[in-house]
Amino acid sequence: MLAVKGGNPVRTKPWAPEFISSEEFDDLEKEYVLKVLEKKRVFRFYSNKLADSEAARLEKLYRERISSKYALAVNSGTSALVSALVGANIGPGDEVIIPAYTYIATAAAVLIARAVPVIVEVDDTLTMDPQAFEAAINEHTKAVIPVHMKGIPCDMDKILDISTKHDLIVIEDVAQANGGFYKGKPLGSFGHAGCFSFQQYKVITSGEGGLVTTNDDVIYTRASIYHDSALSYWGAKLFENVDSFPGENYRMSEINAALGLAQSQKIDSIVTKLRQIKRTIVDGIKSIPHIQLQRVPDPDGDVSYSLIFYLANTDEAKEFSELLNAEGIPNGTIYNNGIADRHIYVNWDYVLDKRGASDKDNPWNCESYKGNVQYSKDMCPNTLDLLSRSISISLHQNLTEEDCQDAIDAIRKVANHFN
Numbered sequence: 001m002l003a004v005k006g007g008n009p010v011r012t013k014p015w016a017p018e019f020i021s022s023e024e025f026d027d028l029e030k031e032y033v034l035k036v037l038e039k040k041r042v043f044r045f046y047s048n049k050l051a052d053s054e055a056a057r058l059e060k061l062y063r064e065r066i067s068s069k070y071a072l073a074v075n076s077g078t079s080a081l082v083s084a085l086v087g088a089n090i091g092p093g094d095e096v097i098i099p100a101y102t103y104i105a106t107a108a109a110v111l112i113a114r115a116v117p118v119i120v121e122v123d124d125t126l127t128m129d130p131q132a133f134e135a136a137i138n139e140h141t142k143a144v145i146p147v148h149m150k151g152i153p154c155d156m157d158k159i160l161d162i163s164t165k166h167d168l169i170v171i172e173d174v175a176q177a178n179g180g181f182y183k184g185k186p187l188g189s190f191g192h193a194g195c196f197s198f199q200q201y202k203v204i205t206s207g208e209g210g211l212v213t214t215n216d217d218v219i220y221t222r223a224s225i226y227h228d229s230a231l232s233y234w235g236a237k238l239f240e241n242v243d244s245f246p247g248e249n250y251r252m253s254e255i256n257a258a259l260g261l262a263q264s265q266k267i268d269s270i271v272t273k274l275r276q277i278k279r280t281i282v283d284g285i286k287s288i289p290h291i292q293l294q295r296v297p298d299p300d301g302d303v304s305y306s307l308i309f310y311l312a313n314t315d316e317a318k319e320f321s322e323l324l325n326a327e328g329i330p331n332g333t334i335y336n337n338g339i340a341d342r343h344i345y346v347n348w349d350y351v352l353d354k355r356g357a358s359d360k361d362n363p364w365n366c367e368s369y370k371g372n373v374q375y376s377k378d379m380c381p382n383t384l385d386l387l388s389r390s391i392s393i394s395l396h397q398n399l400t401e402e403d404c405q406d407a408i409d410a411i412r413k414v415a416n417h418f419n
């Protein structure tokens with residue numbers, strides 16, 4: 001009997017809390033951060049020993065992980081995206097295509113670069129729908145930002161084919177998918193640039209922080225210039241044919257870099273555990289009728305901290321979610337009109353209202369912009385439909401075989417009720 005009807009719940013023990021990067025802090029993080037304090041050097045360009053910098057070490061680690069020619073540490077995922085966009089010479093007058101399901105910072109970064117975001121549907125992978133992407137391309141389109149949302153690799157073959165055909169810049173948003181792969185290649189290595197975030201909710205954290213990977217001399221140099229308004233003072237070696245221009249201060253502090261360095265050494269062990277856990281649960285539920293698993297373009301590359309499946313409609317999803325919660329497996333639907341989730345375009349108020357930082361500083365009204373992008377809350381019905389029919393369960397790297405079996409049993413028990 002279902003737990004809501006007075007039956008025994010499948011599980012009475014608490015389920016693991018949502019995975020959070022900071023839980024992994026141990027002696028390694030302490031050692032690395034304390035070393036910075038002992039060195040009394042928190043500014044990465046302090047003294048002339050530029051290589052003896054934690055930020056430089058962090059960049060080296062990502063160059064090796066991603067096999068990219070360059071990596072640039074910055075102070076957030078948002079600033080990584082802005083630096084990459086400015087680095088690729090994207091700005092006023094340009095349209096940049098982004099998915100309807102991503103953190104609002106993806107859209108904000110486009111606007112901060114003074115370009116205009118164009119919002120397109122996601123498909124049953126909950127990442128950018130390649131067909132919707134291609135349909136949105138026009139003469140103003142300059143770039144696309146595929147987002148590997150919730151650790152799921154986008155269908156990069158299709159996205160790259162379309163981008164190449166239309167000569168577009170590809171900037172991967174890897175903020176939620178550090179440690180992920182697509183067909184054996186690390187995420188962040190496919191586009192002209194890859195943008196990471198090390199904020200606390202991501203796979204690993206540096207406190208706050210971000211990083212840009214690229215193989216392009218000009219993108220790297222321009223992104224570097226933009227991340228420090230006085231970069232040339234510090235003796236950093238850059239590609240010589242690029243003129244300087246004003247930048248922000250997006251530098252990463254050595255304390256953050258040290259934390260990020262210790263955490264980044266743990267990515268593979270965290271993700272290996274998560275992958276095994278997700279695989280076990282997926283194998284146990286894939287044959288259950290009535291639920292449809294989220295399609296994952298490359299399951300072996302999935303970072304695997306979230307398990308998502310769809311029900312036939314919103315009402316069934318809501319009911320399924322409640323019943324499953326009662327069986328002791330915490331979960332939720334993604335779009336339920338309740339919380340103003342900033343990962344869903346309908347809640348991006350300043351984008352939908354075309355509001356810039358001021359009336360005179362507005363990418364939609366600027367002289368250079370000749371396009372006419374339109375937004376409305378019902379512009380991406382497929383995305384809203386999928387998100388409202390989805391059940392999402394957060395996975396933790398310490399879940400045991402027994403925990404996985406409980407999840408399988410509970411999902412099966414609740415699904416039976418729908419037959």
Ligand SMILES: *Cc1c(COP(=O)(O)O)cnc(C)c1O
Binds near residue numbers: 075076079106175197
């Ligand atoms: C978190 C996030 C960002 C922004 O990263 P911050 O470090 O918070 O600035 C960008 N895109 C996506 C998809 C994110 O999840």
